[in-house]
Amino acid sequence: MYKYYFVYIMSNKAHRLYTGITSTLEKRVLQHKHHLLGGFTKQYNFDRLVYFERFSRVTNAIAREKEIKGWVRAKKIALIEQENPWWHDLSDEWYEKEPKPLSRK
Numbered sequence: 001m002y003k004y005y006f007v008y009i010m011s012n013k014a015h016r017l018y019t020g021i022t023s024t025l026e027k028r029v030l031q032h033k034h035h036l037l038g039g040f041t042k043q044y045n046f047d048r049l050v051y052f053e054r055f056s057r058v059t060n061a062i063a064r065e066k067e068i069k070g071w072v073r074a075k076k077i078a079l080i081e082q083e084n085p086w087w088h089d090l091s092d093e094w095y096e097k098e099p100k101p102l103s104r105k
Contacts, residue, residue: 005054005061006061007052007053007064007065007068008028008052009076010041013045014044015087018041018046019069032047033091033095048087049090050080
């Protein structure tokens with residue numbers, strides 16, 4: 001089985017942005033939706049996956065995450081809107097309508 005790494009951007013109702021990296025995108029997005037991640041992500045309720053990229057090498061994913069995090073907000077918005085102009089939650093159909101609770105582990 002081949003392992004992939006994802007750089008992703010989460011948003012909230014106010015269109016604040018959070019950029020992260022993970023090897024388990026579906027699980028990480030569910031953690032965001034259930035507010036299981038602390039700090040900045042929990043404080044601002046990032047519950048919508050608006051953009052992601054897949055990489056086969058972790059080093060490439062880390063470099064891309066750093067690149068995106070270094071951008072001004074307008075450039076991040078342009079990246080999102082190039083693929084997702086209406087800011088739909090790209091994970092909307094990944095889960096049951098009532099997601100099962102996750103543990104903090």
